Amino acid sequence: MTQGEATVVKNAGSRYELSALPAWTPFPAVLRGRIRLKAGRITNPVAVGDRVRYEIPDGEDTAVITEILPRQNYVIRRSANLSREAHIIAANVDRAWLVVSLYFPEIKLPFLDRILVTCGVYGIPATIVLAKTDLYRDIAREQVDAFHAIYEGAGYQVLETSVVTGEGIDALRAACDGKVNLFSGESGVGKSSLIKALDPSLDPKVGQISEVHLQGKHTTSLYEMYPLASGGFVIDSPGLRGFGLVDLEREEIGKYFPEMLKASAGCRFTPCTHTHEPGCAVKAAVDAGDISPERYASYLSMLEEDKKFR
Ligand SMILES: Nc1nc2c(ncn2[C@@H]2O[C@H](COP(=O)(O)OP(=O)(O)O)[C@@H](O)[C@H]2O)c(=O)[nH]1
Ligand SMILES: [Mg+2]
Numbered sequence: 001m002t003q004g005e006a007t008v009v010k011n012a013g014s015r016y017e018l019s020a021l022p023a024w025t026p027f028p029a030v031l032r033g034r035i036r037l038k039a040g041r042i043t044n045p046v047a048v049g050d051r052v053r054y055e056i057p058d059g060e061d062t063a064v065i066t067e068i069l070p071r072q073n074y075v076i077r078r079s080a081n082l083s084r085e086a087h088i089i090a091a092n093v094d095r096a097w098l099v100v101s102l103y104f105p106e107i108k109l110p111f112l113d114r115i116l117v118t119c120g121v122y123g124i125p126a127t128i129v130l131a132k133t134d135l136y137r138d139i140a141r142e143q144v145d146a147f148h149a150i151y152e153g154a155g156y157q158v159l160e161t162s163v164v165t166g167e168g169i170d171a172l173r174a175a176c177d178g179k180v181n182l183f184s185g186e187s188g189v190g191k192s193s194l195i196k197a198l199d200p201s202l203d204p205k206v207g208q209i210s211e212v213h214l215q216g217k218h219t220t221s222l223y224e225m226y227p228l229a230s231g232g233f234v235i236d237s238p239g240l241r242g243f244g245l246v247d248l249e250r251e252e253i254g255k256y257f258p259e260m261l262k263a264s265a266g267c268r269f270t271p272c273t274h275t276h277e278p279g280c281a282v283k284a285a286v287d288a289g290d291i292s293p294e295r296y297a298s299y300l301s302m303l304e305e306d307k308k309f310r
């Protein structure tokens, strides 16, 4: 029997592939039943990025995952239906690239803000990728500028890319080197295309609307890690709708809006929900135009949603 430690690089239903990163030699694996039972409401006990221990019985070529090593971090999503099931998207991620396009498909800022909060809660550094700029930058210059102002003002980095003109691709490739990078965002924003642009030898499926399939209970969702020839690893994920499953107290949500956290030092009351309290420095910053009304609206909608789940 052979034993070892490796990283999960592919998760397709109950089938896995492992590789002893940074070496890239993927081999098939399955889960030992005991691990499957322990997972409870989590539909996939093991996720791409997980470090695991495995055994390969003599005479076989499929490894058996026997243990999941402690996670540095992970990102989880609620199942699309309202069941209490959850799905781990990826584990041990060094950076999340949140891919958005202002148009085609049209951006939904509250959705982006929710993902940013989730990354903050899980302690995963997040960078925004404004993709497909060839399609709209010339005709929507003001909107592009406004987007930069909102998110750079909030403290995030925004990288513009286009796989058509090649803009931003070299910078993205350099930033991915030596790290495990998660590409996430709504279906159709161009995640798989970006990965292919970073390394043309890779073949992630472009133009597949995988989000739809995720709604069905019996379909297989595919999460896959790819090695970049230039260095580093990227995880492609299907379009995300229910990204994030965070149990935050009402007073805590504002801590994950960096610009509100900063302003809240001046609030008269602690904790402050930045809604009705007198002497609230966050509301004052919104009124003064220092905090964008769009971000504040996202914050309020998260507070509202929080109430619904009580
Ligand atoms: N014009 C343009 N189209 C793009 C770009 N990136 C992706 N697309 C197209 O957008 C569609 C969705 O791309 P895909 O990579 O599958 O998105 P994903 O669902 O996020 O992985 C495909 O038809 C791509 O050809 C881009 O930078 N410019
Ligand atoms: Mg894709």
Ligand SMILES: [Zn+2]
Pocket (backbone or CB within 6 Å): 264, 267, 268, 272, 273, 274, 275, 277, 279, 280, 281, 282, 283
């Ligand atoms: Zn306040």
